[in-house]
Amino acid sequence: MPTEALGETLDRPQAKSSIKIIDADTHLTEPHDMWIKRAPASIRDRVPQVKMLNGVRCWVIDGDKSIGTGAHPNSAVLKEGGKVRDLDQFLALQFEQVHAGSSNVKERLKVMDEAGIYAQIVYPNILGFGGQMAAKVDPALRLATVQIYNDAMAEIQEESGQRLFPMALLPWWDMKEAVKETERCIAMGMKGININSDPHTSRDENGDLIPDLGHEHWYPLWEVCNDKKLPINFHIGASETSIDWMGQQGWPSLPRDLRSGISGAMLFFNNGKTVANLIYSGVLDRYKDLKFVSVESGIGWVPFLMEALDYQLDEIAETKIFQKRPSEYFKSNFYACFWFEKKDVSDMLHKVGIDNCLFETDFPHPTSLYPIDNLEERLASLTQEDRAKVLSTNAARLYNIAI
DSSP, rough: OOHHHHHHTTTOOTSSSSSSSSEEEEEEEOOOTTTTTTTOOTTTTTTSEEETTTTTEEETTTTTEEEETOOOOOOBTTTTTOOOOOHHHTTTTTTGGGOOOGOOOOHHHHHHHOOOOOOOEESSTTOOOGGGGGGGGGHHHHHHHHHHHHHHHHHHHHHHTTEEEEEEEOOTSSSHHHHHHHHHHHTTTTTOOOOOOOOGGSSSSTSOOOOOTTTTTGGGHHHHHHHTTTOEEEEEEOOOTTSSSSSSSSSSSOHHHHHHHHHHHHHHHHHHHHHHHHHHTHHHHSSSSSEOOOOOOOOHHHHHHHHHHHHHHHHHHHOOOOOSOHHHHHHHHHEEEEEOTTTTHHHHHHHHGGGGGGEETTTTSSSSOOOOHHHHHHHTTTHHHHHHHIIIIIHHHHHHHOO
16 A cells, blocks of 8 residues: 555544544345345345245245344344344344444445544345355355345445445355355455355255365465455354354353353354464465454454464474464464453554454444444554554555555
């Protein structure tokens, strides 16, 4: 990025912040007609849509397979402002009750302008954070569902005037199609891909288990991303096995909302598993320029995990040789996103690495920062240059966003 662009980042005299803030994790409440209005007539009845199923309003795919019982909008921000902070009330919300900025581009831009946010990276809801819900149907419908989603996202990016940047979903169950779709999305101007973090727990169209992300099966995709400098994002809950809002982490004696709180917190640590496996896989010795983003996972766990990986390698796997120390791969190839962390956050940003941290809000999810304010005050002990990095220029470089 030219130095002039970085200078412009610090020059917004009429904005709430002097920095063109890039929010590295937000979500789209998918409009109910998003697939229907773009699908060819032959599959219009089968693509994701909202309809009554067994007397309940649901998101369905393939006519009768629920991928969202209750057709929940996945937004906690209310139509007239304010935010629901009670789990039962949140789960009862419908599309018509939540803020239009959850789904509408013009209204989203208004929310961003009010908060002083220049651009947002956008992730899905209905198909799963890693697109895992699309895998419930036959390969042809799976592929069409993902392609239509990406078409809609490219349109949103254009409509927003290059301020909203959705990450492309992939047909990760088919490597050839995944590479083709990645190249198609690059041609449409999209800035990154969104990957399933645990593909090895799913099967391909032949019924065979898909290899994990460290296997040579994935090399064709990594080659494209490495050559095109395309970031690879894995969001918390980006697989059938990693997502767990209610069940496995909290003890049965706890009420549902507290179990959900524990499960949500533990999801952050789950992303550490993906980071660790990618580092130990050795793939980064082969594709040195790959950039991975751990999305919506916080940053506080990173220094401990890196120290632990270094230690474990020395103590129980000293015969395994990599070109760098495990912790050095994080510095060269990984980013993590922070939002709610306030206590000593400036010190933690330095421990993780100023150049490896991105800021997010998670708008409009329940754990999102809303209202969004005092961003720079939270980072008051950082230099202006470092504040600009974590709030803007790191993301601008990574996603090739003009600022």
